[in-house]
Amino acid sequence: MPTSPADVEVWPGSPTPLGAHWDGTGTNFALWSAAAQAVDLCLFDDAGTEHRHRLQETTHQVWHARLPGVGPGQRYGYRVHGGYQPGSGHRANPAKLLLDPYARAVDGDLTLHPSLFGYPDAAVDGPVPDPRDSAPYVPRGVVVHDSFPWDGDRRPGTAWSDTVIYEVHVKGATMAHPDVPPVLRGTYAGLAHPAFVEHLLALGVTAVELLPVHHFVSEPHLLRRGLTNYWGYNTLGYFAPHAGYSSSGSGGQQVTEFKAMVKALHAAGLEVILDVVYNHTAEGDHTGPTLSFKGIDNRGYYRLREGDPSRYQDYTGCGNTLDVRRPQVLALLMDSLRYWVTEMHVDGFRFDLAAALARSMHDVDRLSAFFDVVHQDPVVSQVKLIAEPWDIGEGGYQVGNFPPLWTEWNGKYRDTVRDVWSGAHVGVRDLAYRLTGSSDLYRSDGRRPLASINFVTAHDGFPLADLVTYEHKRNEANGEDNRDGERHNRNWNCGVEGETSDPQVQALRARQVRNHLATVLLSTGVPMLTAGDELGRTQQGNNNAYCQDNELSWLDWKSVDEDLLAFVTRLVRLRRDSPVLRQEAFFEGHEIPGTGGTRDLAWFHPAGHQLSTGDWFDTGLQTIGMYLDGRGIRHRDERGRAVQDDSYLGWLHAGPEPVTVHLPGPPWGDDYELVVSTEYATGAPPQNTIVAPGPVELPGRSVWVMRVLRRP
Structure with missing residues (x-):
């Protein structure tokens, strides 16, 4: 220079x-x-x-x-x-x-x-x-010129069927981690530090989904209240790694540090997925600041209201919406995506409020230019693509309506599982769809169960510990008189609002946390865990902590629930070792030849019979048995050989009292080995817990996973 x-x-x-x-x-x-x-x-x-x-x-x-x-x-x-x-x-x-x-x-x-x-x-x-x-x-x-030594970097290329996503905030991951050097805490280098990477590997996840790392700024209304945008959904620069997450400066060094983080995670076998915000920018509505696009070409970049171009069409709730219908804006989006894949080596993207990107006029259009360009792009079409399939506009809820290549945050999965474990009398019909890949949402257009990203919590809302502790949000610290945040959370506080010293309530809450996590990790599809849920993290009732850049949001490494961590690790390992739990094709419910009459998928009533039509529509039914036959897996390995696995019988019982369930005898099983039970703190029942066919008592509000045993 x-x-x-x-x-x-x-x-x-x-x-x-x-x-x-x-x-x-x-x-x-x-x-x-x-x-x-x-x-x-x-x-x-x-x-x-x-x-x-x-x-x-x-x-x-x-x-x-x-x-x-x-x-x-x-x-x-x-x-x-x-x-x-x-x-x-x-x-x-x-x-x-x-x-x-x-x-x-x-x-x-x-x-x-x-x-x-x-x-x-x-x-x-x-x-x-x-x-x-x-x-x-x-x-x-x-101006940046970065000749980063990518030599030796290998993308993990994890198949969707093997993927377990860990949604995490770059800063929050290590800001309070005692084994990460203070100078690296809360940075890209901190996320790549062995102390954090070892946690990810021990947990068994395969991908980190990073909350926004495109350069962002805080909204004026937050700055006026002395707060900042912690989550980062307020993008200003679509090519620049956020400078605030760099331990080495902001003169371009953040680019090198980001790349080094990606390379380190790849070396550990972990994929990097970015949460990207192409639906709106940090410039807000007509009263917002002029920082970039608004001053360069306001009409060219933004969707303005018909009849009143002084105002912005807002499908995002953030004041403006980028106009992806325009070639130059679409080019910006695609140039950015390609840059992060080719230059920064990321492995995929989760698109915030993706429905806003697919609006041709007012309606969400599955044939929009956005989809067309993504599908034909030789770079972007080859990485993992995840949609948040809704925006706040009319007709914006589009779960199940994105085209092939796309996976989706399955909001219906989240709602159903929460309803079931909160005690709502919703029956088991919808739950059965969610447990087996949501064929009602994804099968008709040729997609597979892996289109469903299964989750019960995310960054937005209560963490899991709070989901079973609070029914009412406590967002006063956000400075909006508790008006912000979701009011209807489909949850239950286990009978007491907020923290309590009652050991029975504490035990019930711990079991409810395990029930939610077990459901996610045993379901067909792609599981997503929210960072901290495996540690027992709380936000003290705040369900919209987007502006809380402090201990409320950071992972708490001093108060780790070791039993819960062991439970999650056990379930992730079981899923990894059991192909029948992560099938690539939808179940057919057909009899498997040579088995004497078992099916690849069967549903059992507590009384021991397979569910009838009346059972499926019984809203009072709170117990269901799910039988998965490992001899009926429909996908093959890379050499074309049929995949074989153990068979499992899982029981989900959401009722408050114990229930007697009848385990089916031959040909379904000669005996059953209990391998996971949420009544135990780590999920591990006593060794060699063998149960014969017939009646057995299932504890209230619990999940059992039983391996089917067959005599020679």
Whole structure:
């Protein structure tokens, strides 16, 4: 980088690729804006002094230049000149320094100041733009050249059927971890530290799903309350790793640190999935700050209301919605996805509020350009794709309606399992669908059980310990008078609201936690665990801790429930060792030749008979037996051989009192070995617990897993 950015020459450069790219002797800058009448490239020297250079070249609405001598580490931004007419959707204001949407690293924090907003005080819809300079208060892009040594990096390539997802926050994972060096806690390097990686490996998960790591900033309303956006669903830079998670600085070093984290996790056999937020940006609604897209080309990037382009169409609840119908926005999304796969080596994506990306006009459209482009892309179509299949707009709940290639957060699975264990009289019909891969949702269009991401908790809502402790949210610390957060959580506090010293209530709550986890890990589909649920983590009743960057949200490594951790580890290991629990095809319920009449899947009533039509519609039935025959697995190994496994009989009993269930005799089983029972703290019953066919008492609110024994 030259001593003074003021001395650089400005050559025409190239309109491609977009962003800032160093070629070894200089940097090419390219910015798309159809609305701009002129564009200034702003370079900042080591003292923070700004030097503006007018871009003279524009090709197909891309403003570009090449600056010899400008190289890695250079801080930069843009100022866009054009029309300021909010009533027509135009919001150009050269007083605002704008972040390059393609910046690969970001430096500096967002500081709350009146100059962040494009309009004068109390004149949101006025015709005159605010003249105050925002440069001292906004982050800047950084020119990056990172020749990371990827040699030896091997993507795990874990099959969906073998995948167990661990949803985790980069900072929260290690911020309070005593075995991670203080300087690394809460960072990418901390997440890759052996102390945390060893926990993941011991637990048996195969993939970490990271809450947003695209560079984000906090909303003004949080900053005014002295809070910050902890979760990170407020993206500003779609190519830049969030600088706040870097232990090594924000001058581009965060890129190297992120890559090193990915490489370390891959070396441990763990995949990296990113939670990405392409549905909206950090600029909010018409009252929000002007930080990037809004000032570059407001009409080009955002969906504006028909008839009133001064306002944004908001399908996200965050003030705006990116307009993925537009080619340039769709290109931004796809360029970003490809970059994270090819340059950062990530293994997949979970799309926040994915239904918002599929809206062609107002309705969610399965044939939208978004799906078409993803499906034909030779890079993005080859990684794991997970949809959060809803947004807040009309018709936005689309569970089961995403096309092949996609998996989905199965919201119906979460709701059903919560209803069952909370004691709601909903019967077992819907539960049976959820336990076996949700064929009612995914079979008709050729998808498989692995399209269902099965979960009962996620970052949003109560952690599992709170799900069985609180029926009423306690979100006062968020500063919104407890108005925020979900009110209907489909849960039960075990008879006492909040913490209690009553040992019976404590024991019941612990068993209910095990019941939820056992259900998830025994279900066909792809299980997802929320970080901390295996440790007994609590948020003290806060079910919307998005702005709590403190011990309330961080994993608590000092109060680990060792029995619970052993229980989860036991269940994950059982799932890994039992192909019948993670089948790739839907069950048929057909008889298996040569077995004397058993089926690949059968459902049993406590009385011992297979469920009748009347049983399926009995809303008072709270006990169900699920028989899985390991001789009837429908997928084959890589050599085409039929997969064989043990057979299992599982019992789920949600009723409060013990119940007598009748274990079926031959040909179903000669005897049964109890291998998991949620009545025990670690799930491990006494060794060699062999039970003969016939009546046996099942404890109240419990799950049993029994291995079928057959005599020669």
